Each structure stands twice: as C-alpha cells, then as structure tokens.
Amino acid sequence: MRAGRASALLMFGVALAACQATPSPQSPVTGSGGPRTPPPLAADADRRLAAEVARFLDAWAVKRQPHAAVDGRASEAFGDRRFVPAAALSPAEYKAQAEAASAAASTPMSKQAFETALETQLGAALDDDPSGPQSAAPAVAPSTSLEATLVPFSPDVVREKQSDLWEHVAERRPRALLVAGVPSLAYQVRDWNDIKWTASGTVGFRFAMANIIRQRDVDVQAVVTAIKLSTEETTVVTLWSDEGRQGAEWRLLGVELPARR
C-alpha cells in the first residue's frame, strides 16, 4: 500500500518536473501559432546561429563590407520583393510595394537579387558617401574587433537597463546568445507581433512572414545585439531563417536598426 502510494507520488513528481522543465531555446513561444517540435540539437543550432551573426556583423559593422556580409547568405525562403527593405527602394517604389504587399501579392525574386537589395540597405546604413563633408566622423566607434564593438545585451541586461524593450520581448522568452563572446538577445519569431516593436518598414514582415514560416516550415530567429557608436549605443536586430534545415544553417532575411529618438 505504502509502496504503491510512494510510486504514484514519484510518478507524479516526475510528471510535474517534466512540465516545469526549462524550455529549450527553440521551443514554441506562447501567443501566436500552434505548438512545434523543437529541433533535436538546439545548442548546436544556437552555436551556428551565433557564428553566423558574428561573421555578418564583423563584415558589415567592423570591416564595412556590405557585399561580404550578405554574399551567399540571404534567405531563399524569403526571397520575395515584399522583403526588400525600404532603404533599397525609392519612395515611389516603396509605396507601390507597400500597397502590393498589403494585398498579399507574392512576387518572388532571385536569391542574388535579394542579396543585392540587402546589400543596398547595409550600404545605406553605412552612408559612406565619398562626396560627403570631409569632417564626417564614423558613428561606429573605431575598433578593430567585433568583441570591442558589441555591448553586452543579455536578457538580464535588457530587463534592467532597457525596460521599454523588455516590455515587448519578455513574453517571447528571449535567451542569451554569445556573439563573439558577448551576450546578445535571441528569440524565436512566429509572426509580425514578435518583431513589430522594431516598427520595421519592410512590408513583408507584417503581411507575409507568418505565412511563409508556416508554409515552408522554417524556424526564424531574431538576434538583438547592441553596438557601440561614437556617441551612444544602438540596437541592431538581425533576422535569420534556418530554411527548414533544423538549425543546420542560418540565412539572413532582414536587418533592422530601430529608431532611438
């Protein structure tokens, strides 16, 4: 009798512990969409993701080579004109695209064309205009390494120091991702609600992303890093798709520099 009760209690305890286990980094996020089987090697997937983010940021923000940053690295799953960033379009083109995207018109584009669009955006963010005033100073603090350019931005840091951002990401259960040894913030993205705090100008995030995630069964991760500028810090949000390969590789689908004023 006692043994049976103890056994039952033990089983109950095991079940309870299973229910309370810390979710894996890529376990489903509550709020949007249905449950999803987590990839078997979440830690490996995160290591690959961190390495890809570091490679990208080093090429773009440190070495200032937008082409090298995106060359061969853009997502095919999101190769669609709706994901072309506003900075790569004229105002008139952008307006036309926004209207088309809100009508859910899919206009696929080649991987090469998508890379070119991302490269244009990254180049514009560097604004490295040789015809500009000679007195121009780079906003990125002079540095030779990504480690020195990044500012720790773990969930704990964000919760403590940037409560307005934490309000938007806390329920996404963000985790720390070590990018070049510096903690950054990462979380799974299911739909527009997960990244709308960036107020992105890229119309595909709002009107098309959720459908592509579902239809192509891709895992999308947002990585939020903080970069040291010469006068202040800014956050850089990069969005990555595993292209349905269970985290074996990560391809870029968007870069956001949320406004800070």
Add this chain to the structure above:
Amino acid sequence: MFERVRPLGWVDDMQLARRLAVMGGLCLAAGAVAAVSQPTNDQRLDERSKALLVSYATYKQYQSKDPAVVYNGLSPDRQAVFDSIVRALFVPIQDDDGNPGPRVIDFVEEVRGIWGVRPKQKEGRYMFRLSVRFGSGLKGALEASSNLVGSTHGHVLLPRQKGGDDDPAFTQFASLLKTGDVKTFREATKEPKLQISMLKDDPAVGEVDIDYDPVKLLCICHCRPSNSDFGSRKPDPDAHVHQNAFNIDVPYFSAPLATPWSNSNAHCKEAY
C-alpha cells in the same frame, strides 16, 4: 367568409408602396445629409488645423486666437513642423488585417507646443515636434492597431506656457523632456514614420514627431536631427528627399504639402 389573419407587421400593397416611398425618400435624404456632413480630407485638414491653432493660442494665452494670426506668428520652420505633423496625423489606425479605422487626428484635442529647428543646439534631436493633448481612447486604439505599433525610446517634450517653443533663446530642453515611463508608438511599414508618445500615468499628455531617416552606423549627414524637419535638405545638388518622401507617404490630400521653409543649413549633423 372569414377575414384573413394578418401576421404582425403585415401591410397591404398600398401601405407597402407608401412605406417604400417614405423609406426611399428617407434614404435619399440621409444620403444627401451624409454627403453634406462628410467633409473631405482637405476640409477636415483646414478645420482641424484652425482648431488646433486656436487651442495652441489659448494654452499660450496669446492675445489673438485668430488661427491665421497665430499661424503667421510662427517662424517658417515651425510652420513646416506644424503643417507636416498635422497632415501626418490623418493616418488611419489599422486593424490586424490592415483595414482602416479612425484616424489619429480624431484623438488630438490640443496642440500646446510647436517646436522648430534650432541649429547649433546639441539637443536638436528633441526639438522638431508638437507637444499635444490627446483625447481618451487613443492609447487603446493604438495598442490594438497593426500599423502604429508599440516601440522603444519614447520621449515626451512637455510644453511650457510662457516661453519654451516660441522663445528662440530657450535651451532648457532637458528640464522638459520625459523619457522614462513613456509609452511610444511608431508607424510601421511606412517611411518616414510618425511617432506618437504619451506619459504612461497620463496618456493625455504627449508629443508627436516624424522620423525621417533610419539609424546609420556611419553618419556623414544624418546622425542626429532628422525629426519632423520636413523642410530641410542636403546641400545642392541633393534632391529634397524629406519633402518628396513625406508627400508620397502622406497621400490623404488633394495637393502635396509645399513647405514654407527649406534650407540646407539645418540638415546635416555639422549644423548641430
């Protein structure tokens, strides 16, 4: 032999014809009334601009409340800030599917500060905006919207009844600037972006500005002041990017906004 039992609400043909005629007339009349009572955006813009200028003059305790007098008393750069932001406030608040609902302008009750361009002021990024009072319901409407989304780095520049925005020598911006406990909303899938901020503990108190330029990692020109400076442009031969982009982004009126102020001295970071 027996009288036909008429169901409740039953009417004979003549009665039906008369009722239909009355209903038709009512419909026509209602349509006519609607046509009269539904002003165009141009008319609404004129009406709201005047009302907001009167509210501004009332708050500032100006002697004249005549909107034309108040408007003409603004420096050209402040006119540009006022004109562009009031137009931008006509953006419809959209639901999850992008369907338009009420416009933000419907929730703006008063303008209390019209902050213009102030070159050579380090706090330039805080200056180009309207300090406003919102009506109830805006915060909830924005929280439920898909195009004006909750974001980060909110700021509310409080108005000052005497001096402040209408004093060109005023520089004590830090004493009026609230950045903590501020709720902010930014316009998504639009460039430039409207930004609406309000105090968390008093959502009636807020400010509105327009963010023209995305953040740069390297900045030759746009590092700092690019809020609501509708009239500013890079030195020639650069195109008037702000004005063109704004008028494409804010297409609610029959004519594009022509700026009363334009220069290339207040545009790039060197000006500050």
